[in-house]
Amino acid sequence: MNPKTNTRDSNAPILEVSKLGVEFWVGGEWIPAAKNLDYVVRPGEVLAIVGESGSGKSVSSMSLLGLLPANGRATGSARLNGEELIGATMAKLRQVRGKDIAVIFQEPMTALNPVYRIGFQIMEALRIHFPLTPAEAKVRALELLELVEMPDPQKAFDSYPHQLSGGQRQRAMIAQSISCDPDMLIADEPTTALDVTIQAEILDLLRHLHTRLNSAIVIITHDMGVVADLADNVIVMRYGEIVERGTVDEIFNHAQHPYTKELLAAVPHLGTGEAVAVAEATRTEQPALVLDDVSVVYPKRGRVPAFTAVEGASFSIYPGEIVGLVGESGSGKTTIARAAVGLVPVSAGTLTVVGQNIAGASTKELRAVRRSLGIVFQDPGSSLNPRFPVGESIGEPLLLSGLFDKKQINTRVEELLEQVELPLSFRNRYPHELSGGQRQRIGIARALALSPKLLVADEPTSALDVSVQARVLELLQEIQSRLQFACLFVSHDLAVVDLLADRIVVMNHGKIVEQGNKEDILRNPQEAYTQRLIAAVPLPDPAAQKLRREQRAAS
Numbered sequence: 072m073n074p075k076t077n078t079r080d081s082n083a084p085i086l087e088v089s090k091l092g093v094e095f096w097v098g099g100e101w102i103p104a105a106k107n108l109d110y111v112v113r114p115g116e117v118l119a120i121v122g123e124s125g126s127g128k129s130v131s132s133m134s135l136l137g138l139l140p141a142n143g144r145a146t147g148s149a150r151l152n153g154e155e156l157i158g159a160t161m162a163k164l165r166q167v168r169g170k171d172i173a174v175i176f177q178e179p180m181t182a183l184n185p186v187y188r189i190g191f192q193i194m195e196a197l198r199i200h201f202p203l204t205p206a207e208a209k210v211r212a213l214e215l216l217e218l219v220e221m222p223d224p225q226k227a228f229d230s231y232p233h234q235l236s237g238g239q240r241q242r243a244m245i246a247q248s249i250s251c252d253p254d255m256l257i258a259d260e261p262t263t264a265l266d267v268t269i270q271a272e273i274l275d276l277l278r279h280l281h282t283r284l285n286s287a288i289v290i291i292t293h294d295m296g297v298v299a300d301l302a303d304n305v306i307v308m309r310y311g312e313i314v315e316r317g318t319v320d321e322i323f324n325h326a327q328h329p330y331t332k333e334l335l336a337a338v339p340h341l342g343t344g345e346a347v348a349v350a351e352a353t354r355t356e357q358p359a360l361v362l363d364d365v366s367v368v369y370p371k372r373g374r375v376p377a378f379t380a381v382e383g384a385s386f387s388i389y390p391g392e393i394v395g396l397v398g399e400s401g402s403g404k405t406t407i408a409r410a411a412v413g414l415v416p417v418s419a420g421t422l423t424v425v426g427q428n429i430a431g432a433s434t435k436e437l438r439a440v441r442r443s444l445g446i447v448f449q450d451p452g453s454s455l456n457p458r459f460p461v462g463e464s465i466g467e468p469l470l471l472s473g474l475f476d477k478k479q480i481n482t483r484v485e486e487l488l489e490q491v492e493l494p495l496s497f498r499n500r501y502p503h504e505l506s507g508g509q510r511q512r513i514g515i516a517r518a519l520a521l522s523p524k525l526l527v528a529d530e531p532t533s534a535l536d537v538s539v540q541a542r543v544l545e546l547l548q549e550i551q552s553r554l555q556f557a558c559l560f561v562s563h564d565l566a567v568v569d570l571l572a573d574r575i576v577v578m579n580h581g582k583i584v585e586q587g588n589k590e591d592i593l594r595n596p597q598e599a600y601t602q603r604l605i606a607a608v609p610l611p612d613p614a615a616q617k618l619r620r621e622q623r624a625a626s
Contacts, residue, residue, distance in 0.1 A: 124508025238400020
């Protein structure tokens, strides 16, 4: 069932951008975020825009659809199928949004409406642009949820965004974005929250979509493996300007600009992590986190039935140790992370955090334990208070602890901003004024505020570009080496886990299928599921990734 008939001229460019500029009114002056951008996207082409967080790659693309905040403005020209978008009326923009040009946003939790079910939101996009009955729109919505490999399409259709895992929310957003088969798809970090196996399928889906309709994709990403897998041409941005452009082969194999070479050098490669043995002396200490046969069951809510998210999980983390928790979206990784900080109640088993069993603990007991905990959430946009300047968000744990005066809080906030390499002036900015990567660094600073004994990091580098990601990972290692806190590191990026973790726990469908030291799990996996996870990791090399993709398709 395809609601759209494509009548576009197959030879004409879909998008023509000329002298595009984006500025923001901050502190009484216009601050440029993007300057003099020129590029053309043709039918069937995938253009990747890469660069560090804050380079202007996202805001320049959002300006095409009039999606800048109130203090932003765009200049220059951007023509979609020959029609000007910059300066277009709101009525015209509403007409083309979704139908002719669609966006997969970076943070699905903040882009999806929290008070409407997933199915309603997909149906709404369809019925705005096409004369479909509710029954026809529902059939199409379920088709789309199946298309993006949603584990249970009907359950997802009936769920609210907060009832889905991060990866499932991302898939729901992709289903909504492709619902009208747009001529142009802007994918802003479309695989940020996806595990590697689903990421491979989503990239195949995007490839097939634009091939079938001869449509175009602009993909904004920091994942060079995704660029190698999907892109035809690449634009490299820095400080709001294009510093290099070329085919994917030219950029990866013959990069000219020093910044492009730095970006490529910062990409983590699976298999390059050093073997790190935890000192036996640490084993005599009390573990910071112990799960003993832990199960978590989410109760029935409305039309969503009760289900077991985690079943019989057992593992420990000692001071000075980093344990990577990996698995597909919906495998129970984030549920364990949330249970460890008392945000999700344990249904069975024993969960001991810094010496305290928190299974069935009272609110008062949990409050005492949480002073020894730090957590970095997956969606920085939804975990930071939008009404607080980020300096207040970082200082809030210090304030609530009651152990610091105003001057000490101020000094500590400045220290934390320096640790995550953000200017001190950022303390007065609000979350919406920062890029996704900058917001994630604020989240990390907040988690480290009370010098925790256990840090739970849920996809902490998913929104960071590769060069900043490399620095943040180094930073985490430096701080952890100094403070010797234990760390539960939840991630779908096995290359990052390889760089950081001492031991790895692999989960699938709520159960632990394999655990052990990093060398055994990544270099000699015993379980077929672990082997499949490792084989799905995209390679930051166009030729090697193409070969792997062909082998996957043939199998």
